[in-house]
Amino acid sequence: MVLVQNTSDRDFKIVYQAVEYVIPVGEPVEVPEIAAKLYFAYGIDVDDINPKIISWCCERIRRANPEFSNLTDRDIWDDIILKVLFGRDIIKKSKK
């Protein structure tokens, strides 16, 4: 499991193996590492993140959140996925 924090302006959810994980704004929650990899490209080397990986992350976010269906990949990547902080970042932030 990995701790994630949603710093965007909207709640959303992710679905992994039929289990739904709600990611509320501001509140750190734990999600399976593979789910974080599928939806937020967590753990994938920055140099390896290509447009297709970005596109599939957005595709999955859209499917789990039908209300985002009309958002473009760019909107979802910039405004939602990049606003998700992972464990280490959250700890760093709290230390500051």
Place this chain on the structure above:
Amino acid sequence: MAVNFNYQTPWGIYPPTDATGAKDYLNSLSRAIPPYVVAQNLGKLSPLTRRILANAEVKPISFPFISQPVAKKTINNVQKVDYQGSFNVPSSIDTDLADMATLYSNLALSTLLVTDFEVKAYEQGNPNVLYDTIKLRANETWLGLIDQIATWLLGSRISGGTEDTTQIYGLQDIIDDGTHCTNYANIDRTTNTYWNSYIWNATSLFGSGLNAYVYVMRALSKYQKVASTMGMPDVGFTSPAVFQALAESFTNIERYIVADPAKLEEIRQYEVTGIAINGVPIFPDPYITTNEIYFINWSHLHFKFCDGYAVVSSDWKDLSMTGRLAYFSFIMFGGQLFCNAPVSCFRLQNMPTATGI
């Protein structure tokens, strides 16, 4: 003086032995059933499973797994040549050979235990018996096997987050975007994006209140735009409730026009009529219980039987050692469903359904 008990060959009325009675009768019911025959009987239950098995191939047992490199990306290394005949020499090879992914899938073997009792055969000697209970039991066993195969093929081998690697892959594992089956056939779907299938939500993507057939048309057009490198899907399979809603979404005259153009091949006078939308026939299958359509490209989805385990039954084993005058037999089913390009198939979810189906 040696006593020679010369029994000689007995004659007269013989008691039953393991070569007569129930076992003899059971042998007449126990046959190795070719997959094609199983497929024929499946038609009445699951047209999709029948289609998969009817086109199955058999692999030798010495290769109890399926392994093959899979296509990963398009390669465009075109160099334009000018009138001086010169062109740019690429500075490096265009493909990372070490990065070539290989599909690996084991063949799963399943057995079913069947037992039958001597007394049942004994009962069959009674002229007042209404029906042959052993024959009925044999038939029910095969129906049970067929039901199980259909459930596996159209289902998933992942349940509650745990993958059962002894079970064959199902369509839900293969046609997936990684959120259910993250690692299909030993290739990770998180980084190998070409290994994902599209799954679209009809109403949220295309808007609500449209005719059912319009969702299908839009999905096919969208698929053609984003992922038709492998060609368009050959066929769609859906639940009876979605199929009915599709049929009702046409007006009477349109329904008449589209009702007949596509059929699965006729086997034993049984056929399933589909509705063709934008050239893709869609069929109902009762083993699909969700409100979605599976679009399948037959060029990339195959079932391989393991030679020697292509639905065979063992001879009848004697259970008298366990204190029962009975016999059992194994039915063995070994193979694997695999797809060498999951992106060639896709799913359209949240389709309208007809109520009461």
